Amino acid sequence: MSHFLTYNVLTATVASAIAYSSYFLLAALGETVGQRSGVLNLGVDGIMLIGAFGCYYVALETGNDWLGVLVGMGIGVVLGLLTAFMSVTLKAQQGISGIGVFIFGLGLSDLLFVRFVGTPLPVSPLPNVAIPLLSKIPAVGRMFFHQSLLVYLAFLLVPAISFVLYHTNYGTKVLAVGENPAAADSLGISVTRIRYSTVLFGSMMAGLAGATLLLLDGIFQEDLTQSAGFIAVALVYFGAWRPAGVMSGSLVYGIVTAVVLQWKSLGIIPTSAADLAATAPAIVTILALVVVAGRYKAPTELGKPYVRGA
Amino acid sequence: MTTEGPEVEAVRHGRGSVTWRRLLLSWFALPMSALAALIIGGLLILAFGANPISGYQALLSGAFGGSYALASTAEKAVPLLLVAVGICIAVRANVWNIGGEGQIVMGALAGTVTALVVPSLPTIVLLPLVMIAAALGGAIWAGIAGFLKAYFNVNEILSTIMLNLVAVQIMNYLLSGPMVNKSQSFSVTGLIPQTKLLSRNAWLPTIVSGTQLNLGVVIAVAVAGLVYMLLWRTGFGFRVRAVGLSREAAGYAGMPVKRTMMNALVLSGACCGIAGAMLVFGSISHRMVTDGSLTGFTGNDGFNGIVVGLFGGLNPLWSILSAYLFGGLLVGGTAMQTAIGVPTDLVTTIEGLVVIFVVSMEFLRRNARIQEEAQIHAEGDAPAPGVGRRTVLLKFMRARA
Numbered sequence: 070m071s072h073f074l075t076y077n078v079l080t081a082t083v084a085s086a087i088a089y090s091s092y093f094l095l096a097a098l099g100e101t102v103g104q105r106s107g108v109l110n111l112g113v114d115g116i117m118l119i120g121a122f123g124c125y126y127v128a129l130e131t132g133n134d135w136l137g138v139l140v141g142m143g144i145g146v147v148l149g150l151l152t153a154f155m156s157v158t159l160k161a162q163q164g165i166s167g168i169g170v171f172i173f174g175l176g177l178s179d180l181l182f183v184r185f186v187g188t189p190l191p192v193s194p195l196p197n198v199a200i201p202l203l204s205k206i207p208a209v210g211r212m213f214f215h216q217s218l219l220v221y222l223a224f225l226l227v228p229a230i231s232f233v234l235y236h237t238n239y240g241t242k243v244l245a246v247g248e249n250p251a252a253a254d255s256l257g258i259s260v261t262r263i264r265y266s267t268v269l270f271g272s273m274m275a276g277l278a279g280a281t282l283l284l285l286d287g288i289f290q291e292d293l294t295q296s297a298g299f300i301a302v303a304l305v306y307f308g309a310w311r312p313a314g315v316m317s318g319s320l321v322y323g324i325v326t327a328v329v330l331q332w333k334s335l336g337i338i339p340t341s342a343a344d345l346a347a348t349a350p351a352i353v354t355i356l357a358l359v360v361v362a363g364r365y366k367a368p369t370e371l372g373k374p375y376v377r378g379a
Numbered sequence: 380m381t382t383e384g385p386e387v388e389a390v391r392h393g394r395g396s397v398t399w400r401r402l403l404l405s406w407f408a409l410p411m412s413a414l415a416a417l418i419i420g421g422l423l424i425l426a427f428g429a430n431p432i433s434g435y436q437a438l439l440s441g442a443f444g445g446s447y448a449l450a451s452t453a454e455k456a457v458p459l460l461l462v463a464v465g466i467c468i469a470v471r472a473n474v475w476n477i478g479g480e481g482q483i484v485m486g487a488l489a490g491t492v493t494a495l496v497v498p499s500l501p502t503i504v505l506l507p508l509v510m511i512a513a514a515l516g517g518a519i520w521a522g523i524a525g526f527l528k529a530y531f532n533v534n535e536i537l538s539t540i541m542l543n544l545v546a547v548q549i550m551n552y553l554l555s556g557p558m559v560n561k562s563q564s565f566s567v568t569g570l571i572p573q574t575k576l577l578s579r580n581a582w583l584p585t586i587v588s589g590t591q592l593n594l595g596v597v598i599a600v601a602v603a604g605l606v607y608m609l610l611w612r613t614g615f616g617f618r619v620r621a622v623g624l625s626r627e628a629a630g631y632a633g634m635p636v637k638r639t640m641m642n643a644l645v646l647s648g649a650c651c652g653i654a655g656a657m658l659v660f661g662s663i664s665h666r667m668v669t670d671g672s673l674t675g676f677t678g679n680d681g682f683n684g685i686v687v688g689l690f691g692g693l694n695p696l697w698s699i700l701s702a703y704l705f706g707g708l709l710v711g712g713t714a715m716q717t718a719i720g721v722p723t724d725l726v727t728t729i730e731g732l733v734v735i736f737v738v739s740m741e742f743l744r745r746n747a748r749i750q751e752e753a754q755i756h757a758e759g760d761a762p763a764p765g766v767g768r769r770t771v772l773l774k775f776m777r778a779r780a
Binding site for chain 1: 427725735
């Protein structure tokens with residue numbers, strides 16, 4: 070334990086926790102917007118997988134990580150169109166259509182990997198960027214201000230999305246469509262258009278999250294996400310459908326993961342019990358779901374397709 | 380309609396009243412979905428620079444060509460069917476059990492521990508004991524999610540997914556620690572996470588000599604039959620389907636909604652648990668073995684079973700056929716990989732597409748139903764005064780079924 074409580078180890082643990090949190094946060098923020106408009110997108114994990122592969126392939130071929138990020142987001146938008154078409158236009162059962170997208174993504178991402186890459190070669194991860202001045206603050210600088218640009222982006226999007234949801238005309242429409250689509254419809258708000266926009270945004274964020282995960286790891290492999298997309302959906306509930314809450318949830322998940330990993334490498338958790346300790350983030354999430362479910366209300370129309378006049 | 384006429388009887392049997400259009404849709408929607416998925420799969424094979432026709436030929440002969448292939452497919456279908464049957468129970472109650480993976484793992488662990496603790500019991504005692512332990516393992520794991528759903532209002536989709544992650548880590552811990560086979564030859568990478576060879580008394584006996592076909596097939600089909608009876612011939616099954624169609628209406632009719640949902644999830648988990656035992660005691664290795672990845676033990680059967688159940692129209696009996704077809708797809712996928720070099724991931728991709736098309740086709744069916752409901756209303760078929768709650772509910776179910 071004494072090894073863990075040193076300056077270097079503690080700051081490194083927090084820094085890696087922030088990095089872990091970032092891709093959960095990106096995916097969960099996108100999902101939050103979708104769920105606030107009443108659409109449950111369970112295909113996040115599949116979208117992340119294909120997005121991550123797209124990013125990997127482009128980064129590998131061109132050597133340009135940022136091009137890879139754009140491709141990952143683009144793939145998210147395309148799969149978002151599919152998701153929105155199923156859940157909004159065809160009014161499909163949203164839980165199960167998402168599972169379809171997940172299984173599709175699980176298969177296709179590895180299929181493409183075997184076909185176009187085969188042997189796993191690493192791509193250069195995104196460099197960490199030190200923020201001038203802030204990174205010079207003792208401890209805090211090392212923990213928070215030596216991260217890659219995508220990590221900063223994830224955390225900057227929290228206030229941005231809060232602002233859009235709570236302080237803009239568009240955000241009000243999103244919330245209205247999620248709470249009472251019939252009333253919104255009667256006021257001339259297009260439920261379909263709003264839900265398409267939120268699902269497209271959410272899926273783009275899932276693609277971006279996949280790209281972020283890939284660029285943190287630097288290499289693609291089968292089932293790269295290890296259910297991160299599903300965890301992101303759970304973190305939306307964890308955060309009670311509020312961007313700040315979702316950020317707290319992602320941070321808790323990231324910190325528990327990072328601490329367990331750090332303790333494992335320091336030998337505080339014996340190797341034999343490492344697998345058991347790895348259950349901690351999931352158990353913490355389940356407990357958080359229990360607490361949140363008793364106190365906060367989900368968007369009223371979450372998961373229900375809107376049928377005019379029904 | 381003051382008495383339960385033939386129509387109501389038909390509802391009880393899960394048929395509902397049918398117009399030709401709905402009949403057509405219900406019979407062709409699923410094959411059309413599969414066809415569409417296979418066509419896209421064919422395009423993907425083309426993208427690999429291989430020939431889809433010879434690919435699918437290899438797949439078909441690998442899955443259904445000859446008695447060995449047919450038996451392998453049946454073997455593969457066993458866990459798929461059990462998971463699918465579990466999915467039928469849960470989804471009929473409108474509870475989404477995405478936790479098949481975790482319940483398979485916990486069932487297999489419970490069964491394996493039983494076989495390790497009392498290995499010398501005779502087969503006639505040990506085998507049923509192992510199966511019961513496996514069912515309990517899966518049921519308890521699903522029961523956690525059911526309990527959280529019923530009493531804490533925790534979304535079951537999320538809790539079952541989280542419990543999958545927990546179950547896999549517990550398995551990794553047990554199989555590489557307390558339950559590991561210590562007498563394996565040591566390799567550079569360390570011990571393989573697997574148990575020792577399990578008691579021969581717990582092996583599922585082979586029913587066709589010369590093949591791997593074992594008693595598991597009989598058990599799985601029997602479970603499917605029992606669950607069909609449970610869902611369509613018992614009061615519990617009626618409550619499950621009523622709760623699934625409308626929690627409000629079922630609650631109004633005085634049914635214990637929460638308990639029914641929880642029980643449906645528990646039973647669903649029990650089926651998945653038995654599937655886990657099949658993966659151990661019906662396997663060639665007769666050990667519980669994994670590779671450290673999320674799907675290392677289950678082979679993704681917890682999710683594959685969802686596909687099978689959906690494709691079986693959420694009916695346990697149709698799921699038998701569906702499981703056999705998807706078992707063939709998975710077995711044939713390996714043959715296809717050998718023949719034309721397209722990885723088995725193609726099969727996973729096709730499965731995902733099948734789900735996407737099946738849920739999308741539901742749109743057409745729903746439209747037909749809405750038209751029909753409008754027709755019923757137009758004919759002024761309102762319940763007469765004095766009609767019992769049960770009859771009203773049955774009418775409601777008919778309209779929604």
